[in-house]
Amino acid sequence: MRFDLPEPQPPRAYGGWIILIAIFSLMIGLELVQYLDRGKEPGSQRLEVFNRLRLAVETKEMVGALSSVKPANADDTLAKIEQELAKDSTKEAVAARFFSVARTEQGKGISEPVLSQLRKSKEPRDAFFAEIFSAKTLSPKRAKELETKLRGGGFISRLATVQAYEKAGDKTRREAMFPKEKSYVRIGVLSAALLFGTGGFVLLVLYGILKSQGLLPRKGFPLERISLADADRLALRCAQIFALFLGIQLAMPLVASALGKGVSKDGLTLATYLILIGAVLYIFKFPIGLKRFSLRDIGITKENLGKNIAWGFGAAMANLPLVLGAALLGQWIFAGLPKPEHPTTVQIQEGVSWFGISVIFFAASVGAPITEEIMFRGTLLPALARAWGKPVLAILAQGLLFAAIHPTGIPAWLPLATIGAMSGFLSRQTGSLVPSIVMHGVHNFGTLVIAKTILG
Structure with a gap:
């Protein structure tokens, strides 16, 4: 009778697996800590609101530029953002900023407690935002000055500049910010x-x-x-x-x-x-x-x-x-x-x-x-x-x-x-x-x- 023994297998080496477990544990742990900490930061919590706000404004302008139909969904989103931020808008500058944009884009005014929050903000631009959001009219000269102050800023700064020129009687800036080609x-x-x-x-x-x-x-x-x-x-x-x-x-x-x-x-x-x-x-x-x-x-x-x-x-x-x-x-x-x-x-x-x-x-x-x-x-x-x-x-x-x-x-x-x-x-x-x-x-x-x- 013949017995065929299996070929001897080389010894296992578990070092790579141990290192991988350590690396994955470290990376996933750090990512989770950063993710959960990010959720506690006020600025980070507002990022999702900002994205919705920007998308609503741009959708409204995009649909308005291409047709005469008023995009109800965009206005609904602006109204929801306004409701979400109403309480915090008198306590926190970022909330006040987004709240003010949501209201002004709906043609609504801004209350004094919200404007006060912007004026006392540590962010210099917020004081200029407060001036633009609160003014019923602006002179062309002041609109130009505010544009200079806000130049180089992001979406909110550019939109506030548009509103400043609109209050100075110039209605062309909005079309320039939201061109049909885009x-x-x-x-x-x-x-x-x-x-x-x-x-x-x-x-x-x-x-x-x-x-x-x-x-x-x-x-x-x-x-x-x-x-x-x-x-x-x-x-x-x-x-x-x-x-x-x-x-x-x-x-x-x-x-x-x-x-x-x-x-x-x-x-x-x-x-x-x-x-x-x-x-x-x-x-x-x-x-x-x-x-x-x-x-x-x-x-x-x-x-x-x-x-x-x-x-x-x-x-x-x-x-x-x-x-x-x-x-x-x-x-x-x-x-x-x-x-x-x-x-x-x-x-x-x-x-x-x-x-x-x-x-x-x-x-x-x-x-x-x-x-x-x-x-x-x-x-x-x-x-x-x-x-x-x-x-x-x-x-x-x-x-x-x-x-x-x-x-x-x-x-x-x-x-x-x-x-x-x-x-x-x-x-x-x-x-x-x-x-x-x-x-x-x-x-x-x-x-x-x-x-x-x-x-x-």
Whole structure:
């Protein structure tokens, strides 16, 4: 009788897993603390109100510029904002500022207690706002002076300047602030997004039909057949990439500080992402425990490039209805928590230069997709799938981890996890990481275009 003994397996090395657990615990913990603290800050609490206020005013002007129909929904939103801020408007300058805008845009006056709150505010612009909101008329000379005082400010400053000129008899400034061309661009972008989402729903249905008929066989992860020791090595590689990510993010501001004032914030961000991309790609030249995983091994290759790019674009379309549904569900489930907010969206509203906007688009549409897909779908996902022996569970778990480390907030976890899970399923379907990178980039690019069009 012959007995065939199994080949001896190399010993497990859990160091990478331990480091990953520590990194994820630290990052998620810090993000949660910042998110919950952000919800306690008065200025942050008002950001969501500001966005609604701005959107209501711009929607009202956009519809008014394109037709004679009065947008009732915009007026309803202004009235609701007025009601929400009525109590705090006599106690807090930010609330008084937004409350006054909501009322003046409805043609209503401002009470003295609210104006008093603006006059005693530590923000110098609030005193000028109080003068504009309280005046029945202004001279053209004073309107010009107020414009100079408020120049360089954000949306509220520009709108207050328009109101100052209107009280001086100049009705042309509002049209200049809300040009018809901008309204056409917004309608075009939103129409394209609607068409994109509709096409995505069609693609989802088509994919389901083809999949049920066996016409779209799954190719498996790029690293499908690996040993448990290989999974440990991939976990360590993922931890190394995270360490690079955190180290470069922390080191670059110190380098910029040492170089002096010649380095701009936007230039620093661009340099950070270029170095990060280069470092993440270069690290695959080094072995882990005498075994080297190349970029080709994790699914980054030129083979079937056109087909993989098409998969990425199609997945971005198909995922849009799912992401929107997950976002609505997240808002409903976590309605009592602070609203989600991404630093990039806030930055876009701050009147960044075109170079700054270009850097934001590069970081979100190129830098983040490459580095994050390599971290999560290129290394972590195949490691989890092999360690657990359950690919679907691994896809869902890494999607949730992907969501939790983002600086947005708990209500945004569901849509972000949907993106992460779709990237995982896409990697398993195509056997490549290229479609996931493309899908991630297209999603981020489209999100920024919409945010810039509406909020920028």
